[in-house]
Amino acid sequence: MTAVxxxxxxxxxxxxxxxxxxxxxxAVTLVQPVIWLLLFGALFKRxxxxxxxxxxxxxxxxxxxxxxxxxxxxxxxxxxGMLNDxxxxxxxxxxxxxxxxxxxxxxxxxQAVTIVLIQSLVIIAIGAIVGATFPGGAGGIAxxxxxxxxxxxxxxxLSNGLALIxxxxxxxxGAVQFLVLPxxxxxxxxxxxxxxxxxxxxxARFNPVNWAIEAGRSALSADVDWSLVGPRIxxxxxxxxxxxxxxxxxxxxxxxxx
Amino acid sequence: MALAIEARGLEKTYRGDVRALRGLDLxxxxxxxxxxxxxxxxxxxxxxxxxxxxxRPDAGSATVAGAxxxxxxxxxxxxxxxxxxxxxxxxDATGRENLVLHARLHGLSDGPARAAELLGRFDLADxxxxxxxxxxxxxxxxLDLAMGLIHRPQVxxxxxxxxxLDPEVRARLWQEIRRLTEEEGLTILLTTHYLxxxxxxxxxLAILDAGRVVAEGTPAELKAELxxxxxxxxxxxxxxxxxxxxxxxxxxxxxxxxVDGALxxxxxxxxxxxVPLVLAALEGAGARxxxxxxxxxxxxxxxxxxTGHAYAEGSVR
Numbered sequence: 001m002t003a004v005x006x007x008x009x010x011x012x013x014x015x016x017x018x019x020x021x022x023x024x025x026x027a028v029t030l031v032q033p034v035i036w037l038l039l040f041g042a043l044f045k046r047x048x049x050x051x052x053x054x055x056x057x058x059x060x061x062x063x064x065x066x067x068x069x070x071x072x073x074x075x076x077x078x079x080x081g082m083l084n085d086x087x088x089x090x091x092x093x094x095x096x097x098x099x100x101x102x103x104x105x106x107x108x109x110x111q112a113v114t115i116v117l118i119q120s121l122v123i124i125a126i127g128a129i130v131g132a133t134f135p136g137g138a139g140g141i142a143x144x145x146x147x148x149x150x151x152x153x154x155x156x157x158l159s160n161g162l163a164l165i166x167x168x169x170x171x172x173x174g175a176v177q178f179l180v181l182p183x184x185x186x187x188x189x190x191x192x193x194x195x196x197x198x199x200x201x202x203x204a205r206f207n208p209v210n211w212a213i214e215a216g217r218s219a220l221s222a223d224v225d226w227s228l229v230g231p232r233i234x235x236x237x238x239x240x241x242x243x244x245x246x247x248x249x250x251x252x253x254x255x256x257x258x
Numbered sequence: 259m260a261l262a263i264e265a266r267g268l269e270k271t272y273r274g275d276v277r278a279l280r281g282l283d284l285x286x287x288x289x290x291x292x293x294x295x296x297x298x299x300x301x302x303x304x305x306x307x308x309x310x311x312x313x314r315p316d317a318g319s320a321t322v323a324g325a326x327x328x329x330x331x332x333x334x335x336x337x338x339x340x341x342x343x344x345x346x347x348x349x350d351a352t353g354r355e356n357l358v359l360h361a362r363l364h365g366l367s368d369g370p371a372r373a374a375e376l377l378g379r380f381d382l383a384d385x386x387x388x389x390x391x392x393x394x395x396x397x398x399x400x401l402d403l404a405m406g407l408i409h410r411p412q413v414x415x416x417x418x419x420x421x422x423l424d425p426e427v428r429a430r431l432w433q434e435i436r437r438l439t440e441e442e443g444l445t446i447l448l449t450t451h452y453l454x455x456x457x458x459x460x461x462x463l464a465i466l467d468a469g470r471v472v473a474e475g476t477p478a479e480l481k482a483e484l485x486x487x488x489x490x491x492x493x494x495x496x497x498x499x500x501x502x503x504x505x506x507x508x509x510x511x512x513x514x515x516x517v518d519g520a521l522x523x524x525x526x527x528x529x530x531x532x533v534p535l536v537l538a539a540l541e542g543a544g545a546r547x548x549x550x551x552x553x554x555x556x557x558x559x560x561x562x563x564x565t566g567h568a569y570a571e572g573s574v575r
Contacts, residue, residue, distance in 0.1 A: 011359075089346040098335045
């Protein structure tokens with residue numbers, strides 16, 4: 001067990017170093033959600049006039065949504081690093097050492113979670129600057145961050161698994177894009193649940209992106225509905241674990257191709 | 259005699275019915291450089307991937323350093339170092355980071371010290387803290403080798419280690435490989451499609467063709483099967499009356515004498531002893547000699563004999 005932990009730390013350190021060395025990538029990852037927040041915040045400013053929104057400030061409503069959406073987007077690309085390692089022979093090299101498969105997945109996952117947490121804090125700060133309020137306070141923000149982190153881990157696991165199974169940049173990009181936008185729009189990121197068309201509302205109930213948004217929003221509100229937050233965080237945790245296991249299993253599919 | 263690598267009846271078919279291995283057998287004694295020689299597509303890399311636990315064979319079995327590659331891959335992984343055909347270096351990290359990471363994955367407690375030692379030994383100490391993408395190809399290859407050695411493996415796999423390197427860098431790597439077996443008793447499985455590389459480094463070698471071993475032995479044994487050295491004599495004037503050939507017919511140990519214009523060819527059991535006799539016979543017959551060349555049989559000839567096609571023809575890429 002300690003060996004697995006040491007290996008995980010070593011791989012994670014490598015992933016974070018690689019991130020640190022790509023300041024442009026990091027900057028884009030941090031700036032893009034802010035643009036979304038400001039852009040969509042301005043574009044849909046008046047939707048809160050519609051009946052069905054519990055708040056009269058759209059930026060209050062949108063900030064947690066953009067946090068979750070950005071977590072999904074940035075974690076979706078996490079598999080590109082795995083693909084890169086695979087194509088350069090770095091992965092084969094890891095696989096001929098006694099390193100377990102778990103740490104080889106844990107490293108990229110923790111990298112995705114790290115960048116999502118930083119990204120989320122930036123979005124929350126910018127949201128606060130443009131007038132969002134978070135009645136749930138620090139505890140609420142912590143729960144939103146947990147939701148974003150778990151969703152990022154789940155998406156990154158899927159992305160790494162897809163990278164190992166498709167082994168092609170085009171396929172990975174296609175699969176991620178195919179998933180990410182529908183998952184975002186079949187949710188309450190932009191629109192209050194009461195205003196969603198019936199079928200989208202039905203789909204959204206099974207959409208993990210929506211679980212994360214609803215739990216985060218509830219946690220940030222003045223009176224947190226724990227019966228809503230608890231199961232959704234549980235669901236996200238389960239999904240992250242399943243997704244991590246899927247990525248670990250995907251090594252077998254890759255090795256069968258060798 | 260302990261076998262460092264033993265493979266029996268390895269078979270591997272890839273999707274699309276590509277039969278990469280068809281019953282590959284190998285027996286490599288500990289402490290030697292063993293060459294796997296063959297053109298691209300002969301199955302060398304597939305064999306290495308199976309022996310290094312990356313891929314599973316469809317049939318057959320193999321042990322490396324006494325551990326079964328299928329039943330006990332972890333023990334195999336602890337005992338082997340691998341330098342693959344594709345470099346496994348992370349070019350977005352420094353040389354030292356690459357080494358320390360591998361030390362950690364192997365569970366070494368002295369990772370940083372060992373990394374520093376290897377950087378020094380492979381003449382990479384000055385570049386050690388620069389990103390590998392700023393290094394030359396030869397330097398990256400040396401780092402590859404250093405990474406394969408960081409945990410002091412018993413068996414080292416070198417899959418076409420010098421492909422794409424310039425001759426000077428290649429010579430340097432050869433020197434290092436020789437030192438590893440001679441001084442450290444490492445067993446090395448070297449795959450190559452360079453005949454001269456196998457000849458230069460391998461104590462024994464197996465020639466692979468279409469997924470199986472077609473010839474096995476020391477380079478000298480394999481060449482000795484070819485029976486004799488080639489003797490070529492350039493005459494000062496083209497032979498016109500057959501007297502030179504006639505003169506050579508009586509030389510002991512000389513066979514297959516043939517003439518083509520001014521060039522005389524023959525085979526000799528021992529060219530060293532035959533040449534003075536050939537020269538004396540030709541002088542006696544009044545034929546003037548411009549030059550004499552003697553060629554030991556090369557692995558090219560061995561390859562041709564065992565596969566039925568010349569080496570260059572066999573390589574498909």
